[in-house]
Structures are given as structure tokens and as C-alpha cells.
Amino acid sequence: MSGTELAVETLTLTAGARHLVRDVSLTARPGEVIGLVGPNGSGKSSLLRAVYRVLRPDTGQVRVDGADAWSLPVRRLARTMAAVVQEPGTGIDLTVREVVAMGRTPHKRLLDGDTAEDARLIDTALAAVDAADLAGRSFDRLSGGERQRVLIARALAQQPALLVLDEPTNHLDIRHQLEVLGMLRRLPATVLVALHDLNLAAYYCDRLYALHNGEVITSGPPAEVLTPRLLAEVYGVTAEVAVHPRTGAPQVTFLPGEPAGATPAGPDQPRS
Template sequence: MDLRLDGISVVTDGRSLVHELSLTAGDGEVVGLVGPNGSGKSTALKCVYRALRPTSGTVRVGGDDLAGLTMRHSARRIAATTQDGTVELDFTVAEVVALGRTPHLRGNQPLGRRERELCDRAMARLDIGHLARRSVLTLSGGERQRVLLARALVQEPEVLVLDEPTNHLDVRHQVELLSYLKGSGPTVLVVLHDLNLAALACDRIALLSHGQLVAAGPPADVLTAEQVAAVFGVTADIVPHPLSGAPQLLYSLDPPVVKGGVPSCP
């Protein structure tokens, strides 16, 4: 299912958080949003999973205007994990994961055999099956993050929206998650702070700065030394990954010399 952001802008208290952002994620594609803190990445995602309504512009899923769908319908098509996602109630891991089926069930309808199998597979995929009977309140931050990711997968979304999904995860689970996203089925829009992981995991990358799109395209076209210096204010040498060929950044502690300011996306 393709996802398209058509010129969305978000203005709050007279401040522009996102300005005329246009971006497309094709069916099954993994598109990463990268940029400094405050560049509008999370705000853009909120417009996709309907935590925010754009001040202007349109979000389309499979050609449908998201604003015209019921919340239940959009929840069947889009699943999300947020960077500040928490579970405050004393639910077991299995109970939290099962909440992902809510958009597909009516009232207090119990989980059927297929639903239980989906939950079991998602917990196995995220390596939390052994925690199924544990209270989520007793888990570490990384374990909770994997529980919320499993809940999102159980929704069987056509579009998966992830805001810093590797936050709190150890290296093994970061690599496993991002490896799974490639070719997993849903269209994925993901915010990542680690540019090297983004280059490895994403088909395309959108680079944001001050709420505007600076560049979008394959990782090698976006993560150039010049653009990284202009947007992030760091010096980096770009080298190919020895196995995948994806660009990898080797950072220097020396401040960059930036000429002409931040470039803008044509």
C-alpha cells in the first residue's frame, strides 16, 4: 500500500513545525526520515497516524484521503509505535500484544485461533515469547519497546509507522528489527537517528531540516558529506559498507566548514 504526503504543513502557536512536506513511500518500501532534533520528523509521523491533523495538505493511503476514513478503518491500515510510547496499566505482555487486534474485533469479542497465532508469531519475531505472562511494568525499556512493536505487527497493517523504533534496543535487537523490516510486507515510514543504520535498512531516505525537506532519494544520494555537514553540523567521511555497499559515515571531531547554508530539496 503506497503512502503519500502531499504538501503537508503543521503550524502550532504561530510556529511552523512542518512546511509543505511532500513525500511518497511506495508499496512495501522502507523510507527513513532523518534530521536533527526539532526538524519535524515526529510531527510528520503524527500526521500519518492521526495524532495530529495537518494545518494544510493531505495524507493519502492507497489513494484515499486519510482524513476521510473512520478511526477504526485507518487503524486497520496503519499501525504505529511512538518514541514516548508507554504502558501504565498492569497488563501482561500477551495482553498488550493482543490489543493490536482491537481494530479488527467488535466489542468484547474474544481472540480466535488465528488471532492467538498472530500474537504468538509476533512475540516470537520480537523475542518476547518467554515474557508473555510477565507484567509490562516489570520490563526493561528495551523489552517494553519490543512489546509495543509486536502489538503494531499484530494489527497486520498495510503501513507501519515507527518513531525511533531502535530506541532502548541493544545492538542485536536493533539489527534484527531493521533486517525484518526489509521485505516484511507493509510499507514502512521510520524515523531513525543512527544514519548508518538508516542507510543499511532504508530503500530511500528523506532528510529534513527546520521542518522542510532538504533531500530525498537512495541513501547514497542523500547522505553525502556536504549535506551531512550542512544539516547536522558534523564532518563525516562516507565509505561503502564492505558487504552491502550502503554508505557508512565515519565521523570526525573537527567542526565542518559549511558554505552557503542548508541546501533545499528541488
């Protein structure tokens, strides 16, 4: 793996008359971990689907190292980009090892078998997500958290220079949340990840993009993005933000009650 550059340029996605994403631009430089934050319905998943070529943009572009991602051959793009979607798959009648081995497909010709190097990469990917002991088990018999880890391992086996993840910590216990995000932090790859947990986003991400109603409200280092004012505006909550004495990262504490002078944001409510 080696990091690649991602550029999303004035991207708009619609569903009928509704804007899912409106004029969104972002950049992820080689080796950065970029986080998307925002409440449910803010456009995070839709934006990621446009990046990994499930939803075609109405306008705007997704560029990977300067090339239009939607114009690249599927196989070529798969050698550069891997995606982990929000819902762990089901109905896959394969062993865990076979699922992870699917990550090697973009690097093979038709009918090629697994090589010793493939086996090494599969073993390494399983170990990276603490799933080596699951290798012989049926994927469909795993818990949601176990399936999630296996799908992350499949993406790692793909050796992507760009890794796109939609809520990868869903279904994971706290230990595996920390281990998975720590592993992503250490990868020699560019990472674009949507996260609900703002404290995890603050600690593990280089920069954040905050979305609301399909638009980027603000972006920058976590300390600049995660402010009480933004959390009141975007999430409709009262929060205190302090610097954690050990990590130096912003630490968000949510408090009961509505923020003073603020109205909880609805899906159609304009920003002031």
C-alpha cells in the same frame, strides 16, 4: 499484510506562529521501507504524528491508497495502519501478551473473544521481536527496551499494510536493533520510519527523506542523500562517507571539529 501506498502532499503543521513542518511531500510505495532522517527538532516526529492522525495538518493531505487518511473512519484506518511511537508506554497494568493482543482489536467486533488465529498471530508477533519469553510478565515491569519490543509486537499483531515507527530502535541493544530492522525489512508491508542512526538508515531503507527546520532538504536512495555536504549543512558535523565493502551501503564516519566553512545549523537559521 500487504503493502499499501502512502502519499503526503504539501503538508504543513504549525504550533502558534512556529512551523513544525512546512510544505512537506513524500511517497512510500507498496513494500518500500522509507526513512526519515534529520537532527532533533527537524520535524520527523511531527510529520509522523500527522500521518498516524495525532496532529491535524494546517494544510496538505495524507493519503493512504488514494484516500484522505483524516477522512477515514478510525476503525477502518486501524486495519490498514499501525504506529509505534517514540516513548514506550507506562502505566499499563496488563501482561505482555494482553498488550500484544490489543493489536487484534481493529479486526474484531464488540465483545468478540480471541480466536485460534488471533492466538497464532500474537505468538508470531512476540517471536518476531524476541519477546516470547516475556508473554506472562507485567508490561510495567519491563525495561525500556523490552517495552519497545512489545509495542512493536502489538503493531505487528495488527497486521498493518502500512507501519509507521518513530525511532523504533530507541532503548534497544545493538542485537535487537539489527533484528527489529531486519524484520521490518522483510515484512510484506509499507514502512515509514524515523531513525537517528544514519548507518542503520543507509542499510535498511530503500529511500531517505532528510528534514531540517521542518522542511525536506533532499530525498532519494541513501547513497544520494547521505553526503558529506548534506551532513555538514543539516547536522553541522564533519563526516566521511564510503561504501561498505561487504554491504555495499553507504557508511558514515563522523569526525571531530566543525565542517570547513560551515556554521552549525540552528533551529531558526535559514539554509543557503
